[in-house]
Amino acid sequence: MTRRIYLDHNATTPLRPEALDAMMPYLTERHGNASSLHADGREAREAVEAARETVAEVIGAQPPEIIFTSGGTESNNHALRGVLTEHRAHRSGLVTSAVEHHAVLETALALARERFNLRIVGVDGTGRIDLDALADEVSDQTALVSLMHANNETGTIQPIEEAARIARKRGALFHTDAVQTVGKLRVRVEATGIDLLSMSAHKFGGPKGVGALYARRNIKLERLHHGGMHERSRRGGTENVPGIVGMVTALRLAHTEMATESERLQALTAYFLEQARKELDGFKVNSPEERGAGTINLSFERVDGESLVLGLDLAGISVSTGSACASGSMEPSHVLEAMGVPKELARGTVRFSFGHGNTREDADATVDALKRLLERSRRERTE
Ligand SMILES: Cc1ncc(COP(=O)(O)O)c(C=O)c1O
Structure with a gap:
């Protein structure tokens, strides 16, 4: 496995x-x-x-x-x-x-x-x-x-x-x-x-x-x-x-490793973003420059965040959506709404939160999987 x-x-x-x-x-x-x-x-x-x-x-x-x-x-x-x-x-x-x-x-x-x-x-x-x-x-x-x-x-x-x-x-x-x-x-x-x-x-x-x-x-x-x-x-x-x-x-x-680990995670998420910008298109970065180490929140145009999360799950990658289930339908989170992210774009949100065991290889594999999933679901949308 x-x-x-x-x-x-x-x-x-x-x-x-x-x-x-x-x-x-x-x-x-x-x-x-x-x-x-x-x-x-x-x-x-x-x-x-x-x-x-x-x-x-x-x-x-x-x-x-x-x-x-x-x-x-x-x-x-x-x-x-x-x-x-x-x-x-x-x-x-x-x-x-x-x-x-x-x-x-x-x-x-x-x-x-x-x-x-x-x-x-x-x-x-x-x-x-x-x-x-x-x-x-x-x-x-x-x-x-x-x-x-x-x-x-x-x-x-x-x-x-x-x-x-x-x-x-x-x-x-x-x-x-x-x-x-x-x-x-x-x-x-x-x-x-x-x-x-x-x-x-x-x-x-x-x-x-x-x-x-x-x-x-x-x-x-x-x-x-x-x-x-x-x-x-x-x-x-x-x-x-x-x-x-x-x-x-x-x-x-965590406290002993904090300084080195937070620096490592800032560098790792910066690398993930850099790769995402190189390989993917049509997305907005919701996480600011000054952020808690490890968190990257992205909203993808013309896709549904939930289907991206499920697709990534099938590819062996665990992430979260930026939505909450409200009366049976997926509603964009109150956080994105408060930030003024348009509802349609907010529906395509995925949160990536890196931690202790993650490496650059994980970031690369995730960008690769996202690329495939985005191409497929956007193609299906226009067909
Ligand atoms: C900011 C924040 N506050 C509170 C909680 C709730 O903590 P717990 O799961 O320990 O009840 C969480 C968990 O997701 C959280 O992220």
């Missing part, structure tokens, strides 16, 4: 073998509950607290500021709902961008249905938030500004430092969904003015179903999960010890 080419790292990444090795004892003989008083429990507790220290160190936080969660979706839900409900007596506003992941947007919309005041700020053609519009929307009534660090579809990096400054000026808290950047780009919460930050292990070589929320000390946060006294009474539920151990093992590795 020939090796498949995996170019969908923004969806999820393969588990790093080192993370699996580190997890194995906690899936087998080290089975203790981190809340138990006996030796088995203490062993689990030590692993969890050591992991907390690592996460804190990587993002420039203090260990008590880290809450382990079930992943990016829970962290985002907790940040938004936790701040809004806690501060409801004084401030009821939430400001976010039009290009957030559904884990933020859907939570924001749910809060709006509960009568919180939601303002959604637009982006320019590169997917970057309009900072003037953001400043206009943030008021003394705003409890939280939530702006993602890098976009999962286009790789666009948001000016989070400036956005955090705007929030702080009005006394609002600032949250960033850094699910696509932790382990890939340097993120320092203290220096950037971040009050809350979401991360997810499976985006940087860790296991699925585990993540963390950073919440600056002294921030009042309503609980999302009611239950026991876990996580300093901020999140009820027995800690996922193997998951947490796997997450920090992957995080440590």
